[in-house]
Amino acid sequence: MSDLPLRSQLAVALGRTAAKMSRIAGRGDGSVIGGRIGLRLDPELLTRLAKDRKLVLVSATNGKTTTTRLITSAMTPLGEVATNAFGANMPTGHVSALASAPTARYGVLECDEKYVPMVLAETGANIVALMNLSRDQMDRAAEIWLLAGKWRRALEASPNSHVIANCDDPLVTWGASTAKSVTWVAAGQHWREDSWCCPECGGPLDRQDTGEDSDWRCRQCHFARPRPDWALHGDLITAPDGRTFGLTGLSLPGRANRSNALIALAVVAQFGVPPEQALPLLSQVTSVAGRYTTVEHEGRSIRLLLSKNPAGWLEAFDVLQPPPGPVALSINAQGPDGRDTSWLWDVDYRILRGRPVWVAGERRIDLAARLEAAEVAFTLVDDIDQAVMAVPPGHLDVIANYTAFQNIRTRYGRVV
Amino acid sequence: MSSDRIKIVWIYPDLLSTYGDQGNTIVLERRAALRGIPTETVNMRSDEPVPQDGDIYLLGGGEDRPQILAAQRLRNDGGLQYAAQRGAVIFAVCAGFQILGHEFGGEEGQPVPGLGILDIHSGRGQTRAVGEVVGDVSAELNVPRITGFENHQGATSIGPGAKPLAKVISGIGNGDGSGFEGAYAGRVLGTYMHGPALVRNPGLADLILTWAVGRQLPPIDDSWAGRLREERLNAVLT
Numbered sequence: 173m174s175d176l177p178l179r180s181q182l183a184v185a186l187g188r189t190a191a192k193m194s195r196i197a198g199r200g201d202g203s204v205i206g207g208r209i210g211l212r213l214d215p216e217l218l219t220r221l222a223k224d225r226k227l228v229l230v231s232a233t234n235g236k237t238t239t240t241r242l243i244t245s246a247m248t249p250l251g252e253v254a255t256n257a258f259g260a261n262m263p264t265g266h267v268s269a270l271a272s273a274p275t276a277r278y279g280v281l282e283c284d285e286k287y288v289p290m291v292l293a294e295t296g297a298n299i300v301a302l303m304n305l306s307r308d309q310m311d312r313a314a315e316i317w318l319l320a321g322k323w324r325r326a327l328e329a330s331p332n333s334h335v336i337a338n339c340d341d342p343l344v345t346w347g348a349s350t351a352k353s354v355t356w357v358a359a360g361q362h363w364r365e366d367s368w369c370c371p372e373c374g375g376p377l378d379r380q381d382t383g384e385d386s387d388w389r390c391r392q393c394h395f396a397r398p399r400p401d402w403a404l405h406g407d408l409i410t411a412p413d414g415r416t417f418g419l420t421g422l423s424l425p426g427r428a429n430r431s432n433a434l435i436a437l438a439v440v441a442q443f444g445v446p447p448e449q450a451l452p453l454l455s456q457v458t459s460v461a462g463r464y465t466t467v468e469h470e471g472r473s474i475r476l477l478l479s480k481n482p483a484g485w486l487e488a489f490d491v492l493q494p495p496p497g498p499v500a501l502s503i504n505a506q507g508p509d510g511r512d513t514s515w516l517w518d519v520d521y522r523i524l525r526g527r528p529v530w531v532a533g534e535r536r537i538d539l540a541a542r543l544e545a546a547e548v549a550f551t552l553v554d555d556i557d558q559a560v561m562a563v564p565p566g567h568l569d570v571i572a573n574y575t576a577f578q579n580i581r582t583r584y585g586r587v588v
Numbered sequence: 589m590s591s592d593r594i595k596i597v598w599i600y601p602d603l604l605s606t607y608g609d610q611g612n613t614i615v616l617e618r619r620a621a622l623r624g625i626p627t628e629t630v631n632m633r634s635d636e637p638v639p640q641d642g643d644i645y646l647l648g649g650g651e652d653r654p655q656i657l658a659a660q661r662l663r664n665d666g667g668l669q670y671a672a673q674r675g676a677v678i679f680a681v682c683a684g685f686q687i688l689g690h691e692f693g694g695e696e697g698q699p700v701p702g703l704g705i706l707d708i709h710s711g712r713g714q715t716r717a718v719g720e721v722v723g724d725v726s727a728e729l730n731v732p733r734i735t736g737f738e739n740h741q742g743a744t745s746i747g748p749g750a751k752p753l754a755k756v757i758s759g760i761g762n763g764d765g766s767g768f769e770g771a772y773a774g775r776v777l778g779t780y781m782h783g784p785a786l787v788r789n790p791g792l793a794d795l796i797l798t799w800a801v802g803r804q805l806p807p808i809d810d811s812w813a814g815r816l817r818e819e820r821l822n823a824v825l826t
């Protein structure tokens with residue numbers, strides 16, 4: 173920090189003050205406003221703050237925040253780690269995260285998919301972890317094929333960055349394959365509706381699922397799944413040296429989090445933290461920015477699950493209590509959610525048949541029409557409170573998209 | 589209808605299925621079933637030939653590169669042009685709508701040849717049209733006001749061989765400055781509205797089904813779809 177030019181030190185100090193004011197005013201954690209002011213005063217601030225640190229960038233459509241948290245936890249043996257733990261995943265958030273941990277030699281930064289090229293160019297991050305790409309908020313997000321193409325150019329221009337990439341996702345594999353060095357991780361892919369075609373030539377991708385493994389290759393060109401260095405089979409992982417480790421101790425539920433944990437293990441291994449040391453640290457993560465939190469309210473245990481797009485819903489369904497466990501769904505369509513609700517029709521809701529289902533949120537009528545077409549019985553409610561009071565005391569799973577999730581979190585207490 | 593059931597062919601879900609396009613298939617199946625008409629749906633990937641015996645062909649939205657691939661494969665296949673000639677029903681959304689025309693704009697704006705099934709020309713517009721769209725449908729189709737969500741950068745002009753589907757009340761529509769949304773000719777109909785369009789607009793879904801079965805259909809209970817349509821219209825127009 174003291175190596176920073178005077179102007180940058182001033183930028184950091186003012187940014188920090190602004191962040192503090194924002195927190196006092198109750199307008200969030202202040203990381204965006206703080207970073208914005210810092211970058212306004214010194215446009216090179218991110219590059220300067222990144223200098224002499226070992227940085228990890230984490231990007232994907234789903235699982236960015238959780239995986240960032242898992243990696244950060246597993247890196248604690250290395251010393252202080254700077255991180256944007258609250259999902260402020262653009263350069264303003266990165267500046268705040270690094271500025272608020274001036275002595276940290278390590279940093280783990282969640283990065284919005286679109287910003288990977290820019291943040292990589294500015295920070296020269298040592299490691300880039302790329303996990304999955306699927307359709308998401310099409311009214312404001314980039315088209316994913318285009319996005320993967322930008323990753324390719326950015327990684328080609330950053331030969332000193334090592335990439336950890338999920339080779340079960342063909343588009344991620346394509347996006348990562350221009351990197352000079354890659355660790356391929358077979359972290360699984362459950363949502364496949366965006367990867368029927370070869371990203372390289374557009375030809376059909378042939379898949380071979382053998383229960384143990386899931387191979388893919390293009391029928392028309394050379395593009396095929398690379399041989400994985402790390403693999404996940406059920407809750408057992410195989411490390412590059414052939415040793416196997418169980419993930420049964422993981423506190424976060426579901427196969428998506430087993431994938432996230434595997435990516436985290438591959439990342440920290442690059443820094444010399446072996447799986448046997450990392451695994452207990454991964455298990456200490458029990459909820460991430462409210463996700464997977466269980467809140468007790470009026471005798472009900474309400475578990476909060478965040479799902480923002482079709483692939484995310486698939487993973488949320490994977491962790492529901494078994495039927496007939498009740499579930500409440502809440503959908504909004506404000507800016508951060510995407511204002512277009514058409515993606516609801518890409519989700520297969522039939523899995524909810526045979527459970528009590530409550531439907532809430534600003535766009536509950538969209539969801540009602542969707543569930544009716546899927547022949548899922550449901551009850552429309554004005555808000556989640558009504559659903560909570562309608563279920564018998566016990567467990568209730570709540571799945572909500574972004575702003576709906578934040579509303580519910582605020583209602584029941586912001587437990588991190 | 590060639591047999592006792594409606595055969596629905598969903599064209600290229602591997603390339604053209606970006607905006608909940610599956611919803612249009614689901615809603616047609618459901619509205620037919622509620623009238624006791626069985627359906628058979630074929631999800632036809634782009635490495636398969638276009639079936640010749642479909643009653644309704646559906647094309648959805650897609651990104652630039654998949655759109656170009658889909659147009660190439662459909663041109664080489666020739667099956668959809670044949671289906672149009674024999675009077676099959678075709679309903680196309682967004683990228684699929686553009687593919688039905690003579691040409692459309694590729695990722696750099698370059699002209700890409702379409703199928704020439706519908707007399708429209710598309711290019712790349714200056715700005716992206718993103719948001720709710722509402723339109724009053726051409727009177728001869730007898731479909732109430734339609735609502736959808738548009739997300740495209742196309743500029744589509746309608747030639748003398750086709751008619752506008754609707755006049756835009758709110759939103760952008762075809763993006764060529766005409767104030768029109770979508771186009772149709774005979775039993776081929778295209779629109780920029782996803783949402784998906786046939787979910788939000790039961791009247792439009794029934795028009796497609798009526799064309800396929802060749803007779804008027806009895807009304808059914810539209811409860812949720814009807815409420816959704818009302819809610820979206822109110823959200824935009826009030």
